[in-house]
Amino acid sequence: MAGDGNKKRKRRKIPGFVFSLISVVLLTIIALMIISGRGISMTWLTGLFSPRVHVDPVQEFHFDIGRDRVFADLGGSLVAAGTLGIQVLDAGGNETLREPFRMSAPALVANNGRAIAFDIGRSAVCVFDRANVLASIGTDGSVVSASINRNGWFCISTQEGGGIRAVATVYNDKGDGVYRAFLATGYILSAVLSPDNRSLAVLNITDNGSRTAFFHGLNKHEPDSSFELTGELIIDMLYLSGGDLLVVTANSLITVDRSGEGKTVYDYSDKRLSGYFYDGGTIILHLLDFGVGYSGRLVSLNENGTLIAESATAREHISMSFGGGYLAVLRNDGVFFYNREFSEFPQAASANSTAGKSRILALRDGAALAASDHSAAIFNVDER
Secondary structure, eight states: OOOOOOOOOHHHHHHHHHHHHHHHHHOOOOHHHHTOOOOOOOHHHHHHHHOOOOOOSSSEEEEOSSSSOOOOOOOOOEEEETTTTTEEEEEOOOOOEEEEHHHHHHEEETTTTTTEEEEEESSSEEEEEEEEEEEEESSEEEEEEEETTTOOOOOEEEEEEEEEEEEEEEEETTTEEEEEEEEESSSSEEEEOEEEEESEEEEETTTTTTTEEEETTTTTSOOOOOEESSSOOOOEEEOOOTOOOOESSSSSSEETTTTEEEEEEETTTTTTEEEEETTTTEEEEEEEESSSTTEEEEEEEEOOOOOOOOEEEEEEEEOOOOOOOEEEEEEEEEEEOOOOTTTTOBOOOOOOTTTOOOOOOOEEEEEEEEEEESSSEEEEEEOO
């Protein structure tokens, strides 16, 4: 009998030991995320313990949220924003979120399972994930642009006071405003937040045409430094994983450090920039020859500008997108997949047609969404 009692006590100890081990692992993950600057949200915590429901993927999606639709990947779900609102569908085509949100010029940005929809030139912003609206924000001025970093912190750029005052407002992952950067002169174009939530880069244009990126530490009122480029068109800017800012111009790629020092890492002044993409430490450029139809080349680079590969192009690329290690290209004769060395992957057999499709979005795991004004179809890499 004593032996049976010892066995029962041992059986009771096993669940306690397993629970303690899980607790230690969970606390370690949370500590690492905090140290790395990533936020911990209730959505993330509940999702960690929620049962995973298998969804049979569909090959065609239908969205009904108005015209001028834009799309984004929400990590296994698809979001569309149109003139009538926002709609999120899971891989099986099931609607997980629908939010009425009227827009005249819909815009959408997404990162790591969160998205921001906004109406360019208006004063309303909606922040959401796959199933919930996280924040509805009304701004004092007209929204020019928005961005969101990998931690769910986001920034809204507005032009206020009849166009004479520009403001970039930073919000944490809970939707609380934590910082505002004011530009005394000029017009704001965009603003992006660093991966560690500590620095904000704000791009503005002055009356004389110069474009300046101001770097703001979120613990200071005035900018720490700035980078100015006169006489050249800055198209975009984004933070690289190492912490430097990548400035995309009409003629070159420039990396800028926190001190405001810029370095040209790749020059393409002899070509016309048709498209650019950044994902997973790789930069992809689509460059066209001047005045020679669709002739040009694709270029892939590391973050420091080191050439990985290049490939000549001679046909029209209707739309391109890069993500998850795959470059998806929509042409008149179909969808094509390449890796960053521009080796082509065979495509899985599909009954879907690309007729009428005008844009493509690279998804994870070797898939791409080709969309028209009425529907969107999935195309996959053949993994056999």
